[in-house]
Amino acid sequence: MAAIELVVTDLDGTLWHTDDAVHQRVADAIRELEERGVPLLVATGRRLASTRAPLAAIGLAPAAVVLNGALGVDLATGERFHRAPFPTAQAEAALGAFRSVGLDPVVYVDHPRYDAFLSPTPSTHPSHVAALGDTAGVDDLQRVAREEAVLGFGMIGVPHGDGVASEGALGGLAEVHLDRSLDYPGQASLTVAPRGQSKWDGVLAFCAAQGLRSDRVLAVADGPNDLELLANATVAAVPRVAHPAALDRADHVIPAAADGGWADILTLLE
Numbered sequence: 001m002a003a004i005e006l007v008v009t010d011l012d013g014t015l016w017h018t019d020d021a022v023h024q025r026v027a028d029a030i031r032e033l034e035e036r037g038v039p040l041l042v043a044t045g046r047r048l049a050s051t052r053a054p055l056a057a058i059g060l061a062p063a064a065v066v067l068n069g070a071l072g073v074d075l076a077t078g079e080r081f082h083r084a085p086f087p088t089a090q091a092e093a094a095l096g097a098f099r100s101v102g103l104d105p106v107v108y109v110d111h112p113r114y115d116a117f118l119s120p121t122p123s124t125h126p127s128h129v130a131a132l133g134d135t136a137g138v139d140d141l142q143r144v145a146r147e148e149a150v151l152g153f154g155m156i157g158v159p160h161g162d163g164v165a166s167e168g169a170l171g172g173l174a175e176v177h178l179d180r181s182l183d184y185p186g187q188a189s190l191t192v193a194p195r196g197q198s199k200w201d202g203v204l205a206f207c208a209a210q211g212l213r214s215d216r217v218l219a220v221a222d223g224p225n226d227l228e229l230l231a232n233a234t235v236a237a238v239p240r241v242a243h244p245a246a247l248d249r250a251d252h253v254i255p256a257a258a259d260g261g262w263a264d265i266l267t268l269l270e
Contacts, residue, residue: 047067156181
C-alpha cells in the first residue's frame with residue numbers, strides 16, 4: 001500500500017468518548033503523528049465553535065471539516081478552504097419539514113456573528129441551548145432559511161421519536177443523520193446536511209488545497225454520518241463501539257474511544 005498522506009478523524013465516539021476526557025494514549029498518538037509529518041484533518045458533525053474549543057484545550061488547532069461537510073476551516077487561521085451551504089429553496093423546504101411535525105431545529109449558519117439561530121421555542125435539549133450560549137441568535141427561522149447561508153440543521157438530546165418524525169418528514173429533501181446522543185444517554189441526536197453532501201466533500205477540498213492525494217487517506221470514524229468518508233478512504237478504521245453501518249465499512253476495528261483506541265491507528269501507518 002502507498003504511504004498514507006492524510007489522517008481524517010471524526011471527534012465524538014472516535015477521537016474521544018467525551019470532549020472533556022481525552023485519553024492520554026490519544027494525546028500521545030496525535031503528537032507522534034505530527035512528528036511523523038502526517039497531517040491531521042478533523043471531520044465532524046459539530047459546528048465551528050464546539051469543534052474549536054475542545055481541540056484548543058488539548059493544544060490543537062488543525063484544519064476541520066464541520067457540519068458534515070458544509071464548511072472547511074483552518075482552525076489556526078480561520079481561512080476557509082470549503083463552503084457548501086444549502087440552496088435557499090432546499091433550506092426553506094427542510095425547515096418546513098421540521099415544522100410539519102411540530103419541531104423547531106437549530107439552524108447552523110456561516111455568519112460573522114453567530115454559529116446558529118434558534119426560534120424562541122427551540123426543540124433541541126435545553127442544555128444544548130445553554131451550551132450554544134452567545135454563539136446562537138434568536139430569530140425568525142423562516143427569515144434565516146430565506147436570507148442566511150444555512151449550513152445545516154440539528155437537534156441534540158431529543159426523544160428518539162422526535163428524531164424519527166423529523167427523518168420521515170424530511171424524506172429526500174436533505175441528508176439526515178439520526179444517531180444516539182453521547183452527551184444525553186437514552187436520547188437521540190439528529191443532524192441534517194444538504195442533499196448529496198458528506199464529510200468526504202470537505203476532505204476532497206482539503207486535499208486539493210494542500211496538494212495531497214485523496215487516494216492516500218486513512219479515515220477514523222464511527223457514525224452513520226461517516227459512511228461516505230469510510231467508503232472513500234484508502235484505509236477505514238472504526239472503533240469497536242460504533243454504529244453497525246460504520247462497522248460494516250471498516251477495514252480495521254480498533255478499541256473504543258473510551259479506551260484510547262484511536263492511538264492504534266499509528267500501527268496502521270507502518
